[in-house]
Amino acid sequence: MPLPQPTRRDVLRAGSALTGAAALGACGGGGSGPAPTARAAPTAGAVHVLDAALVVEHTTLYAYARGMGLFGSQTAPLATAFRQHHLDHRDRLRSLITGLGGTPTPARDSYDIGSPPSDENGVLTLVATLEEEATRAHYAALRQIADPAILQQLASIMADEAQHSAALRAVLQQDPAPAALVTA
Amino acid sequence: MTRVGGGTWRPTRREALVGGTAALAALTAGAVAEGAGRALAAGDDAALLTTLALLEDTAVFVYTNVAPRLSRAPLPGFGQPFLLHHRQHRDLLLAALRGLRAPAPPTGQPHPDALPTAPGEAAAVAALLAVEGRLLGAQYSALAALSAQPLRVEVASIFGVDARHAAVWRAASGQDPVPASFVTGL
Numbered sequence: 001m002p003l004p005q006p007t008r009r010d011v012l013r014a015g016s017a018l019t020g021a022a023a024l025g026a027c028g029g030g031g032s033g034p035a036p037t038a039r040a041a042p043t044a045g046a047v048h049v050l051d052a053a054l055v056v057e058h059t060t061l062y063a064y065a066r067g068m069g070l071f072g073s074q075t076a077p078l079a080t081a082f083r084q085h086h087l088d089h090r091d092r093l094r095s096l097i098t099g100l101g102g103t104p105t106p107a108r109d110s111y112d113i114g115s116p117p118s119d120e121n122g123v124l125t126l127v128a129t130l131e132e133e134a135t136r137a138h139y140a141a142l143r144q145i146a147d148p149a150i151l152q153q154l155a156s157i158m159a160d161e162a163q164h165s166a167a168l169r170a171v172l173q174q175d176p177a178p179a180a181l182v183t184a
Numbered sequence: 185m186t187r188v189g190g191g192t193w194r195p196t197r198r199e200a201l202v203g204g205t206a207a208l209a210a211l212t213a214g215a216v217a218e219g220a221g222r223a224l225a226a227g228d229d230a231a232l233l234t235t236l237a238l239l240e241d242t243a244v245f246v247y248t249n250v251a252p253r254l255s256r257a258p259l260p261g262f263g264q265p266f267l268l269h270h271r272q273h274r275d276l277l278l279a280a281l282r283g284l285r286a287p288a289p290p291t292g293q294p295h296p297d298a299l300p301t302a303p304g305e306a307a308a309v310a311a312l313l314a315v316e317g318r319l320l321g322a323q324y325s326a327l328a329a330l331s332a333q334p335l336r337v338e339v340a341s342i343f344g345v346d347a348r349h350a351a352v353w354r355a356a357s358g359q360d361p362v363p364a365s366f367v368t369g370l
Binding site for chain 2: 052081088111142149153165167180183
């Protein structure tokens with residue numbers, strides 16, 4: 001029986017739903033023990049967390065692909081660049097998952113992104129919302145990662161999504177940095 | 185980096201720390217708060233937090249002195265809220281230091297070397313972008329060097345917001361607001 005297609009809410013919920021995974025093996029806690037090596041024992045928890053982040057990237061990429069034709073001449077270069085960034089994030093996450101012994105979830109043909117946008121303002125609002133949600137989802141995910149080097153990678157991606165959000169919110173004449181801290 | 189089985193990629197902690205050491209060393213060459221350049225080592229959480237707190241304090245100083253120069257809409261509307269963010273970041277880091285029973289560094293000190301020498305808005309924006317860039321580099325490095333997971337998470341939360349600030353100032357100076365796929369500050 002095929003798995004039901006996750007909704008956007010499902011995807012974004014994944015990060016917080018994985019809170020309990022922090023207790024799994026090397027995925028949980030911090031402490032001042034020995035630095036993890038490149039081939040530290042893979043943990044199902046870390047793979048699961050990174051895979052949830054990967055699905056967020058798949059979803060965001062789908063939205064950009066669906067709306068690319070709606071961006072105007074001023075915003076199309078931003079959208080093109082941001083889509084490429086997401087492709088890079090996807091590839092990095094896939095690589096991290098594989099490096100931990102996991103199997104990355106492949107992209108589906110489609111994702112639930114709500115009502116398809118019909119004009120430039122609509123697509124800008126959609127991707128700005130997705131970028132904001134991706135920032136929060138990645139932050140929720142990195143809280144579950146104990147390996148500092150992997151956490152650093154995920155934070156680097158999270159901050160890039162935050163920059164996308166800021167740039168898009170500025171285009172929409174919204175506050176580009178509405179809070180002092182990223183929260184889940 | 186470590187490549188495993190046909191191209192998978194995973195950074196080692198050593199690689200992350202090597203990058204961090206370079207970034208932190210670079211901080212000492214720039215206009216940063218005194219004390220921010222003390223020797224740092226992986227696991228020296230108090231030293232790392234001290235560096236980050238002093239850099240946030242430097243940002244507070246720069247914003248306080250430079251934000252009034254912003255005149256082109258919508259830039260004046262960003263100076264005060266971003267200043268408040270940096271104050272909050274500094275205070276959170278100082279609280280984290282107290283949690284470690286480490287001495288708090290002196291804050292509220294002037295950092296004239298971090299101010300632009302040229303007049304005008306463009307120089308102001310460049311100074312703001314420079315201080316945000318130094319913060320991002322130090323935070324990115326600290327993410328791999330801090331030994332305590334809750335501290336890494338707290339720094340990540342700050343890192344994401346300072347990255348937003350940098351995007352705003354890059355756009356204001358006519359640059360690509362998000363020039364790379366990964367934020368490293370390096």
